[in-house]
Amino acid sequence: xxxxxxxxxxxxxxxxxxxxxxxxxxxxxxxxxxxxxxxxxxxxxxxxxxxxxxxxxxxxxxxxxxxxxxxxxxxxxxxxxxxxxxxxxxxxxxxxxxxxxxxxxxxxxxxxxxxxxxxxxxxxxxxxxxxxxxxxxxxxxxxxxxxxxxxxxxxxxxxxxxxxxxxxxxxxxxxxxxxxxxxxxxxxxxxxxxxxxxxxxxxxxxxxxxxxxxxxxxxxxxxxxxxxxxxxxxxxxxxxxxxxxxxxxxxxxxxxxxxxxxxxxxxxxxxxxxxxxxxxxxxxxxxxxxxxxxxxxxxxxxxxxxxxxxxxxxxxxxxxx
Amino acid sequence: xxxxxxxxxxxxxxxxxxxxxxxxxxxxxxxxxxxxxxxxxxxxxxxxxxxxxxxxxxxxxxxxxxxxxxxxxxxxxxxxxxxxxxxxxxxxxxxxxxxxxxxxxxxxxxxxxxxxxxxxxxxxxxxxxxxxxxxxxxxxxxxxxxxxxxxxxxxxxxxxxxxxxxxxxxxxxxxxxxxxxxxxxxxxxxxxxxxxxxxxxxxxxxxxxxxxxxxxxxxxxxxxxxxxxxxxxxxxxxxxxxxxxxx
Ligand SMILES: Cc1cc2nc3c(=O)[nH]c(=O)nc-3n(C[C@H](O)[C@H](O)[C@H](O)COP(=O)(O)OP(=O)(O)OC[C@H]3O[C@@H](n4cnc5c(N)ncnc54)[C@H](O)[C@@H]3O)c2cc1C
Ligand SMILES: Nc1ncnc2c1ncn2[C@@H]1O[C@H](COP(=O)(O)O)[C@@H](O)[C@H]1O
Numbered sequence: 001x002x003x004x005x006x007x008x009x010x011x012x013x014x015x016x017x018x019x020x021x022x023x024x025x026x027x028x029x030x031x032x033x034x035x036x037x038x039x040x041x042x043x044x045x046x047x048x049x050x051x052x053x054x055x056x057x058x059x060x061x062x063x064x065x066x067x068x069x070x071x072x073x074x075x076x077x078x079x080x081x082x083x084x085x086x087x088x089x090x091x092x093x094x095x096x097x098x099x100x101x102x103x104x105x106x107x108x109x110x111x112x113x114x115x116x117x118x119x120x121x122x123x124x125x126x127x128x129x130x131x132x133x134x135x136x137x138x139x140x141x142x143x144x145x146x147x148x149x150x151x152x153x154x155x156x157x158x159x160x161x162x163x164x165x166x167x168x169x170x171x172x173x174x175x176x177x178x179x180x181x182x183x184x185x186x187x188x189x190x191x192x193x194x195x196x197x198x199x200x201x202x203x204x205x206x207x208x209x210x211x212x213x214x215x216x217x218x219x220x221x222x223x224x225x226x227x228x229x230x231x232x233x234x235x236x237x238x239x240x241x242x243x244x245x246x247x248x249x250x251x252x253x254x255x256x257x258x259x260x261x262x263x264x265x266x267x268x269x270x271x272x273x274x275x276x277x278x279x280x281x282x283x284x285x286x287x288x289x290x291x292x293x294x295x296x297x298x299x300x301x302x303x304x305x306x307x308x309x310x311x312x313x314x315x316x317x318x319x320x321x
Numbered sequence: 322x323x324x325x326x327x328x329x330x331x332x333x334x335x336x337x338x339x340x341x342x343x344x345x346x347x348x349x350x351x352x353x354x355x356x357x358x359x360x361x362x363x364x365x366x367x368x369x370x371x372x373x374x375x376x377x378x379x380x381x382x383x384x385x386x387x388x389x390x391x392x393x394x395x396x397x398x399x400x401x402x403x404x405x406x407x408x409x410x411x412x413x414x415x416x417x418x419x420x421x422x423x424x425x426x427x428x429x430x431x432x433x434x435x436x437x438x439x440x441x442x443x444x445x446x447x448x449x450x451x452x453x454x455x456x457x458x459x460x461x462x463x464x465x466x467x468x469x470x471x472x473x474x475x476x477x478x479x480x481x482x483x484x485x486x487x488x489x490x491x492x493x494x495x496x497x498x499x500x501x502x503x504x505x506x507x508x509x510x511x512x513x514x515x516x517x518x519x520x521x522x523x524x525x526x527x528x529x530x531x532x533x534x535x536x537x538x539x540x541x542x543x544x545x546x547x548x549x550x551x552x553x554x555x556x557x558x559x560x561x562x563x564x565x566x567x568x
Pocket of ligand 1: 205206207208209231232233234235246247248249250251262263264265266267268269270273283284285286289301302303304334358
């Protein structure tokens, strides 16, 4: 019996979300008196033995030319082979771009119940129930999984990485790998340096900025904070900013440590995508803006005045000027 | 080309979120229902655009829901699409929904099955992937663009910090999100036409449920905002650093 965690990587490095998933999976193994094991498809530059620091004992590594192409249909069959051989009873993915495609497929293949978007350790005292976000972060639900095998996808930024001592045993795994039907013909990086869903800090701006030409100061604030950029829906709809920055109920849902909202009114659909942020700062010239009700810290005033001041105050704190 | 578009019914985005029956059920009283925005704005509209380019395209809509889902599926027909199928079952969880839709998909020989990225109520983001595995088809999640070139689809998908362009032969399953298409509103002609479009109701075959929502909770309320004077931004930075430990 084991808890098996899928390790996702990009550009030769394991994603931060996977370190969270490994820590989460190791805790579940500890809680249920089983062992935590990991599975990685392909090759990375990172030291896989070091994954033991999160508490996993074994890392199954499947290496095959065909796996250079991400294809959920092919990957699923490989992960299922590893899961079956290791006797995994709980299988964990990150609820990120790969996990969203893989977790449901693996669940079907292993006749397992799926809880997608979980954000807490399961309750295993009586059956198996786990908490997930519902209604776009406006509520939580306890999901009871009735099957022998369980598949969970963990929300990004929902579980703190645990790093201790330990070395994992890296085990090459010989799997049957089909040839992919998908073919990636191009891949581009979006302008931001930090990925929005994985960012610790997000700086977001709305229609209060008046036009795309005013984003310079927002970008500078984001750079100073090492933050990813986001925006409200009308800003993306008007093509002031690219659509992949649109957060909210119908955009990307995020849960950073710090969310700074500039010139955004705080409509219910906007809040739905950002209300899982740990700390929310709102800068708005209207004291009645609904966003203040959802904020931890607020400044009532003109963004054009406050944002540059905020940037230089943070630079001062960080000793950059 | 034959396309199946999965349509789900969700509470309006401004609906008050509350629970009844000892927090085991969503409080539906007074709630307005809409087509799940991802299904409406992105998958359905993209399917309609493809049909506008190639009129031989057939678009079928499918929903798993009771009679109360009928206005939703009619509205979807008013936007476009040739006919609709309602599988007469209360949707309980994503595996049940996917199993029921899979039967329709299998019998209909579709080239393309479209779902939304997720439902805005239960946020599973799962039905597309479940469906793809049940049907053993390729699947691309969170697609932001779809072009059709003969027997191949060219799809863009969002990944962490970037975007990929992928080619895939039909048939395939896609979950759609922003970028796919621009939202539309139904016009009078569409609404009139929808009245006479076929809406077939089929009985569900028995399928399993594997999970169950056992209880709902609302998040704890915020403490209340701490306001800082615009003339004292240094104080905000101090609070964020020392009190919130966020920077
Ligand atoms: C079905 C549906 C889904 C939706 N999904 C989303 C979603 O996913 N994400 C989303 O964001 N929205 C969504 N919306 C739209 C949402 O309802 C709001 O319209 C939108 O969030 C408003 O964007 P905003 O705050 O940028 O603009 P506005 O509401 O116009 O607010 C601008 C704010 O800027 C402030 N301001 C103006 N000038 C200044 C200044 N100089 N300094 C400081 N502050 C200033 C104003 O006081 C105001 O509060 C959705 C709507 C619907 C109907
Ligand atoms: N009851 C339903 N009937 C038809 N399609 C559905 C239903 N529930 C979900 N879907 C489809 O599956 C997508 C993802 O749903 P979910 O996995 O529940 O978040 C939705 O955007 C719909 O396209």
